[in-house]
Amino acid sequence: MDRDALAEFLRRRREAMRPADVGLPTGPRPRRTAGLRREEVAQLTGMSVDYYGRLEQSRSTQPSPQMVRALARALRLTDDETDHLYRLAGHAVPDRDATSMHVRPALMFVLDQMRDAAAFICSDTYQVLAQNDLAKRLMGHRTSVTGALEESIAWQWFTDPDSRSNVPADDHAEHSQVTVADLRATWARRRNDSDVCHLIEALLAHSAEFAQLWARHEVAVRRMQRKTFVTKVGPITLDCEVLATYDGQNLVVLTPPAGSSALDDLHLLRVVGDQAVDSH
Structure with a gap:
């Protein structure tokens, strides 16, 4: 591990970022220094401000x-920059294949710009790789950290009853059917890949x-379905559509149906969530 080079690389990449690049508000006053603040990077990564500062x-x-x-995700690093970061941190560069956990910066940028829609990026084995704020409010924090089997939301759906709590009971059967049919298509494309085989074999066994x-x-x-979520402000029904597919990764967008009150419900959900944060 090269601590000095790692520190400089992180600092330079942070200073090169703008809040808008990662979906953060810029605020009414101009910033004294360029780039993101340390606490903002810590927030995006889920680590403590103290650790990131160190x-x-x-x-x-x-x-x-x-x-x-x-x-790498928080700083929107390219593939080459991500590999460089792994080396500076003293780790082997992970293999990059069709199920890479690395989300390309362009796809992250699109995700960050969505304000009135919930959106997330997931792999074709249902590993959630990134979520915007509204998706976290709807689904909870579901981002995969290690890529382990247990982090697949398909695995959770079929093995953990608690994972179904934000979906109405009347919708469970349809959700299960859609998930299995989609996984069958993934298996047909990549039936010899270890991650797919491991997931399917484990689900069949459990x-x-x-x-x-x-x-x-x-x-x-x-590709397209209507989904209802059980939330703190009541059920919210949204159109769920896969807008982009790249390297086995899908950008999934949840939007209010035309003529519905779902947009107001999403705004209320954001306000309720902000109040919960402020109360702590």
Whole structure:
């Protein structure tokens, strides 16, 4: 690990970013210094401000590969910059394949610009790679950190009853059917890839519901559906559409149906969430 080079690289990349680049408000007054603040990078990565500060001061312990990945996402690093960050942190550069956990900066930029829609990026094995604020309010913080089987929301759906709490009970059967049909399409494309095989084999072994649906051999790539979420402000029904697919990653956007009150409900959900944060 090269602490000094790592500190300088993080500082330079932070200073090169603008709040708007990562979906943060700029505020009414101009900033005294360029770039993001340390606390903003810490917020985006989910690490403490103190630890991130020590990284930039060459005083930290070695960051884990999961932390390095989170930093790469927060700072919108390119593939080459991400590889460089891994090396500076003293880690081997991970293999980059169709199921890479690295989200390209352009796709992150599109995600960050969405204000009145919930949106997230996930892999074709249902690993959530990034979420905007409204998606976190609707779904909870579901971003995958390690890429482990247990972090797949498909695995959670079929093995953990609590994961279904934000979906109305009447919608469970349809949600299960759509998920299995979409995973069947993923399996058809990548049936020899270890991550797909591991997920399907584990689900077949641990979920009778999944096994029953899998035996139907239904295939349907998820593109458009209407979904209802159980939230703090009541049920919110949204149109769910996959707008972009790249390298096995999907940009999923949840938008208010025309003529509905869903947009007002989303605004209320954001206000309620902000009040909850302010009260702590």
